[in-house]
Amino acid sequence: MRSKIPFFIIIPSVLSVIMFMFYVFLGFNHQIYIVHPVTISFFVVITILLFILDSIENLIFRRKLKFLTEEERRKIFEENEGNYFYRLYKFIFHDPKKKSQEVKKIDHGFDGILELDNKLPMWWVHLFYLTIIFSTIYFFSCLFTDFSNPYKEYEVAYQNQLKEIEIFEKNTPQVTVENAFFDQKFVDSGKTLFEENCATCHQSDGSGNIGPNLTDDYWINIMDKNLFKNIFSIIWYGSKNNPTMRAFGQSGEIKGNDIQKISSYVYFINTQLKKPIKNKAPQGKKIIDWDKL
Ligand code: HEC
Incomplete structure (x- = not known):
């Protein structure tokens, strides 16, 4: 039973x-x-x-x-x-x-095969x-x-990632004009960021387009006595004379750490001896020796 x-x-x-x-x-x-x-x-x-x-x-x-x-x-x-x-x-x-007990057998009749009809194990x-x-x-x-919908799971994981990035960025101190410094290792990533944000107006090699040539020694904006910090300041505060060069840092469009990378790239192309072949005509004041400003 x-x-x-x-x-x-x-x-x-x-x-x-x-x-x-x-x-x-x-x-x-x-x-x-x-x-x-x-x-x-x-x-x-x-x-x-x-x-x-x-x-x-x-x-x-x-x-x-x-x-x-x-x-x-x-x-x-x-x-x-x-x-x-x-x-x-x-x-x-x-x-x-139970060994002695008879196992129930099913006779298929036509093929002569006997099938043992054992009871299935309870655990099974x-x-x-x-x-x-x-x-x-x-x-x-x-x-x-x-539940276990891959699209939904992806969405949730994606949102969590965004939240984590936000927390990470909040807790990571961003570089400011005061403590920014040039580093050779920022040049490559700075180039990528420059191509994304600046190349439309300055060309990817910095030779100038709407914006001035960034590889020569002529400067319209002089905001700091140090070349690197001058570049950083212009990107941070924008140009006082021309709103086309907007305040990328102040507006929060680009974070301080990224501006440090971009500035490193601009500093690099400005100070290296190899210059682009085609250049925009010089604009502003010629400054060779920043230390003597
Ligand atoms: C919408 C066009 C535009 C974009 C985008 C732009 N710039 Fe400019 N930039 C200019 C113009 C125009 C000037 C000249 C400002 C002036 O006359 O004071 C300028 C000036 C500069 C200067 C100072 C040059 C000098 O001689 O004083 C630097 C450095 C500079 N830009 C770097 C950048 C960097 C780095 C980016 C990307 C984060 C960038 N710019 C994005 C248009 C642009």
């Missing part, structure tokens, strides 16, 4: 299925996972209900036994002998007592039921919720 699954297996299983459903439909960050009196009492009530169900089932089972014949009753007692683990053991490894059947429960929950949650 039946092999009863004991309550200490049933109750944890049901509770974990409920937990799993919470996770699937609400996500892990939901309040349900915070130890909360409502959550705890919910699970306590469920546990009590399961206990009651279990005892009702036991009552029905015992009543049913009364209406069975002696032979049937003996069979049921034999099947339910020992505790759950012993029965489990019996199913996984062959029951030594239970696992099978579990996969059915799991797959239904999984299937419907995939259909109707965001």
